[in-house]
Amino acid sequence: MSRPRLSPRDAARSVADQLVSAGHETYLAGGCVRDRLLGIEPTDFDLATDARPERVAELFPHARGVGAHFGVMLVPAGGRTIEVATFRSDGRYVDGRRPSEVSFGTAEADALRRDFTINGLFEHPTSGEVVDFVGGRSDLEAKVLRAIGDADGRIEEDRLRMLRAVRFAARFELEVDEGTRQAIVARDGDLVGVSRERVGHELRRMLGDPTRAKAAALAESLRLDGAILGAARIATGDGFDRIEGLPADVDWIDALVAWELDRGSAQARDSESRLLAALTLSNREAEAFRDILAARRRLLDHWTRDGIAARKRLAAGPAFERASRLVAIEDPEFAAAVADE
Numbered sequence: 001m002s003r004p005r006l007s008p009r010d011a012a013r014s015v016a017d018q019l020v021s022a023g024h025e026t027y028l029a030g031g032c033v034r035d036r037l038l039g040i041e042p043t044d045f046d047l048a049t050d051a052r053p054e055r056v057a058e059l060f061p062h063a064r065g066v067g068a069h070f071g072v073m074l075v076p077a078g079g080r081t082i083e084v085a086t087f088r089s090d091g092r093y094v095d096g097r098r099p100s101e102v103s104f105g106t107a108e109a110d111a112l113r114r115d116f117t118i119n120g121l122f123e124h125p126t127s128g129e130v131v132d133f134v135g136g137r138s139d140l141e142a143k144v145l146r147a148i149g150d151a152d153g154r155i156e157e158d159r160l161r162m163l164r165a166v167r168f169a170a171r172f173e174l175e176v177d178e179g180t181r182q183a184i185v186a187r188d189g190d191l192v193g194v195s196r197e198r199v200g201h202e203l204r205r206m207l208g209d210p211t212r213a214k215a216a217a218l219a220e221s222l223r224l225d226g227a228i229l230g231a232a233r234i235a236t237g238d239g240f241d242r243i244e245g246l247p248a249d250v251d252w253i254d255a256l257v258a259w260e261l262d263r264g265s266a267q268a269r270d271s272e273s274r275l276l277a278a279l280t281l282s283n284r285e286a287e288a289f290r291d292i293l294a295a296r297r298r299l300l301d302h303w304t305r306d307g308i309a310a311r312k313r314l315a316a317g318p319a320f321e322r323a324s325r326l327v328a329i330e331d332p333e334f335a336a337a338v339a340d341e
Contacts, residue, residue, distance in 0.1 A: 006078025012045030015082045016125035024051040027122035046083045108133045117146045145174040151183035159190045163202040170215035191227035200279035207255035210248035230278035235264025245329035253288045295323035
């Protein structure tokens, strides 16, 4: 008879308890601590410990290393997989992404090498006591997103942190502190040099969240949208009406179409190829982007003069409902008339 699967929290706690029992300083780390303090139930629980990778492997024979150089081990527990990372300090970043070398150290050093104060928090796995070396708790209470230490250095180390700042600030309704904002604006062009796969992955998470409109507005205010999407905004007066009007649960591609329409760049001949290169769209994503735009254009330009057969063909298309959702934001009366036919 198989054992019942543990909750993510209980699985992480069981690993932490074994590490602590073996004499190792161990904490819940990062996002799970942040989310709990915000009243959000975490879905992932990571651990940070002074146990070296070889010691983690000794205590958990089925653990496997995914970044031995960085001290990261994956430990199976209760039907889950828990990431266990050794406290470390990072050396110089030479590629705008990863440190050239790391050294294992203390919990405080580990907190100080992280990106933003809200992500540098630790929590004792048993008592729930929050261990805060970076002022993250007070920043959460003040609704501020702040880089740890020198903002220029944090952004220079990993330029994708510019997009992560946008996503976190939008998702948790935080204000980007001035020093962090200035560091991002000073390097907005550097985002072009970041791996497009990484940029695309971050944008998918950003636009897949109900706070997508806030993220889009913040990205533009920080002058990142051109580097993200491969072209600057063309429309100056449209704001963010379309992306704001989308339901919370739409696919991120629908949000991308809406944002492109808001920016006035969706109808350019190169829009699909531009985004294909800028965001490494899959074939399915590129096809959906193209089909939604085409169905929307057909609706707006031809519906009133199309015959019944043509209307039926359009309505039966895979993108009709998604295009209609956008048209309903742009022209509610026309959309209602289409729906009544």
